[in-house]
Every structure is written in C-alpha cells, then in structure tokens.
Amino acid sequence: xxxxxxxxxIVEMDGxxxxxxxxxxxxDILITPYVDxxxxxxxxGLKERDKTCDEVTVKSAEATKRLGVAVKCATITPNAQRVExxxxxxxxxxxxxxxxxxxxxxxxxxxxxxxxxxxxVSGWKKPIVIARHAYGxxxxxxxxxxxxxxxxxxxxxxxRGKEVRRKLIHAFKGDGIVQGVHNLDGSVxxxxxxxxxxALSEKLPVWFGAKDTISKIYDHRFKDIFxxxxxxxxxxxxxxxxxxxxxxxxxxxxxxxVKSEGGVLWVCKNYDGDVMSDMVASAYGSLGLMSSxxxxxxxxxxxxxxxxxxxxxxxRHLKGEKTSTNPIATIWAWTGALRKRGEKDNNSALCxxxxxxxxxxxxxxxxxxxxGDLLPLFHRDGVEPVVLGSEEFLQKIATLLP
Numbered sequence: 108x109x110x111x112x113x114x115x116x117i118v119e120m121d122g123x124x125x126x127x128x129x130x131x132x133x134x135d136i137l138i139t140p141y142v143d144x145x146x147x148x149x150x151x152g153l154k155e156r157d158k159t160c161d162e163v164t165v166k167s168a169e170a171t172k173r174l175g176v177a178v179k180c181a182t183i184t185p186n187a188q189r190v191e192x193x194x195x196x197x198x199x200x201x202x203x204x205x206x207x208x209x210x211x212x213x214x215x216x217x218x219x220x221x222x223x224x225x226x227x228v229s230g231w232k233k234p235i236v237i238a239r240h241a242y243g244x245x246x247x248x249x250x251x252x253x254x255x256x257x258x259x260x261x262x263x264x265x266x267r268g269k270e271v272r273r274k275l276i277h278a279f280k281g282d283g284i285v286q287g288v289h290n291l292d293g294s295v296x297x298x299x300x301x302x303x304x305x306a307l308s309e310k311l312p313v314w315f316g317a318k319d320t321i322s323k324i325y326d327h328r329f330k331d332i333f334x335x336x337x338x339x340x341x342x343x344x345x346x347x348x349x350x351x352x353x354x355x356x357x358x359x360x361x362x363x364x365v366k367s368e369g370g371v372l373w374v375c376k377n378y379d380g381d382v383m384s385d386m387v388a389s390a391y392g393s394l395g396l397m398s399s400x401x402x403x404x405x406x407x408x409x410x411x412x413x414x415x416x417x418x419x420x421x422x423r424h425l426k427g428e429k430t431s432t433n434p435i436a437t438i439w440a441w442t443g444a445l446r447k448r449g450e451k452d453n454n455s456a457l458c459x460x461x462x463x464x465x466x467x468x469x470x471x472x473x474x475x476x477x478x479g480d481l482l483p484l485f486h487r488d489g490v491e492p493v494v495l496g497s498e499e500f501l502q503k504i505a506t507l508l509p
Contacts, residue, residue: 110143111456117444118170119146122180123153124416129434130180136501151202153183157195164202168209171409178444179411212401213301216413218391222473223487227390233370235387239380240298243290250286259285299333300404303341306372313352315374316360392484395433410443412436429496431479467507476503
C-alpha cells in the first residue's frame, strides 16, 4: 500500500540530547514508512539556538501560527553549567516559554492509561487533563521583608503617576514578609478561550476551581471572565458536543476529582496547576506516560513530550551503550500533531494512523514489553514483563502496526 499523503505541512521542532536521538528513531521506524511526511523543519537544539541568537525559536513559533500544527522535541533550558558546557553566548531562555508567549497558549497535560499500570486513586478510570494558567500569581510576584513598625500598602497609580487609591496591607508590629501578585484580564481571557477550545477538541467537560469566597476581587475576576466567555462564545457549542462547564471552589474541585472516574479537563490557576499537575502525573504512574499540548486561544496546537532531554541516557548513548529510554511521550507528540493535521485537513487516513500507532504502543506495554522505567510500575496477572532497549521497543511497536 502507498504512503498516506499530506496536503499541509506540520511544523517540526527538533531538540536535544537523548530525546533528539529518539526523535529520529520514532520518525524512521514508526512514521515515515507509513506517511509521506511533510514538515517545516526548525532545529531547536541548543547549539542552533545559540548560533541564531534564539531567532530559530521565534521563527518556529511564528510558523506554528501560520500552519496551525506543530510537534516539538524536548529541549535544554540552559543554566550556568550548560552555558559553560556548550560555550554559549548567553543563558538563553526556555524555548517552551518563548513559544508559549508568542502563541499566547496554555499547556494541557494528560496521562496515558495502560492496563498493568494502575492509578494510585483506584476510582480513576479515565485520564484527568490538567490546564495550568502559566502567567502571574506568585511566579511574577514582587516581595520583600518588612520590619517592626513598618507598613505595607497596595498603591494604584494612573499613567501619569498620580495615586488613584491606596489600601493598607498590614502594619507590622514585628518582623514579617509581604508579597504583591498580579494578573491581566487579557491573559485570563486567553486562558479561558484556550481551555474551552481544547475541551471542544477533546470532548471533555471543564471543571474550574478557585477561591472567590476569600479572594473577592482577584479570584472572583477569574470566575467572572470564564463565565462571560463561556456564555458568550462557547455555551452553544458545548451543548451541541454534549459537554459542560462547571465552576466550583478549589477545595471542592479537589474533593470531586479524587472521587471522580476522571475524564475531565481540570482548569487551575498558576500555583494550583503547578502542584496538581505533579500530583496527577505521580498518581497515574510516570511523566513518561504523559501527553502535553500547547493550545492557543485562536486554535493553534503545538504537541511535545512532557519530560526533559534524558541527559543521563544520552551520556551512555555517546559511549555506545544501549539505553532503555521511554519514547511514549515523544510518540504521543507525533500522533497528536498528525491527528490534528488530519482533522484540520479532513485527512481521515492520517487520523486513523495516529489512532493505530497509539493503540500499538499501549498493546505493546500491556503485553509485557516495555522500557526500564516502566518495569517497577507494571503489575498484570499472567504477564511477565520484558525490558527492551529503546530501538528494540520501537521495533516491537512497529510489528503491531497493520
């Protein structure tokens, strides 16, 4: 049979270290034998980002806005050690952060269910997807120490510097600390639209929790913006799709999530999402079994692996040693991008291939063949697990593809 044709390219963003190696193997073994793959390629490896003064990252994000679908390999965000190791011009910013800023997007992470790797919460039968608002709150806070006898105020000034209003935060009788946080209506609005757009794409109900009973201006603004956008722009489409939007207090949301069977999009403010995404990932088993997609409010999608570049395995690979690196999250980045390209182009064959490839991955693990990181997590009656090297595991998956 001939390869599946593509009419529109996807943006391909290459990465670093062991995941860059896996990237090539996944393409060669699982994708290009079946697809006449068309991509607009950008090398986001650290050396190329340094060579181009990170302009390649900006270009890849702009290409995503133009083509609508991208797939990204894991990349290095350099620290001081990496600057020295790679002899960099400077300590370049996170490429994920740059792309997220240009696309004005929200990251959604979801576990990949596999029989034999059971969630620690026994009632969770379906994936719980976390949407985290990656702007503002304590991550963009201004904070300081305060001494006894000092007072801290919240002061609002107009564009000319004239004081509009002032509120006492606290008059300190002893030493203490103070913190100021902010958010933007525009950022919250983009977050809401991204969440609702993603929910429609995946046919998931949306649960959003904040603490508007305590934070009667800050958190209440989140609640109001979500409600206004849902009622005005999404309610009718949600009802047609058979899904719903629910707002509740964050503590009630946590209680509901623990008692639920999953199958929801859990929308979180920045700090809540930071904490709860790790909780959900840990409860489902492994970051190596997590999908991740960046969705912009105007419907652009960038799929990526949720984990890092697996430096330890890369050092062994350079020595010629065999590694057993988990490629599932990287495969899911590719299947997500291929499926979305197929949906946008009405290319059902591309969507079906993505579905078959994901099923082959799951069937391979469920039948007992896996990478080393999954071995301690896997327990299934009648199945004796076998650990395979990275390439062997990919070849095993390929045998299950029609």
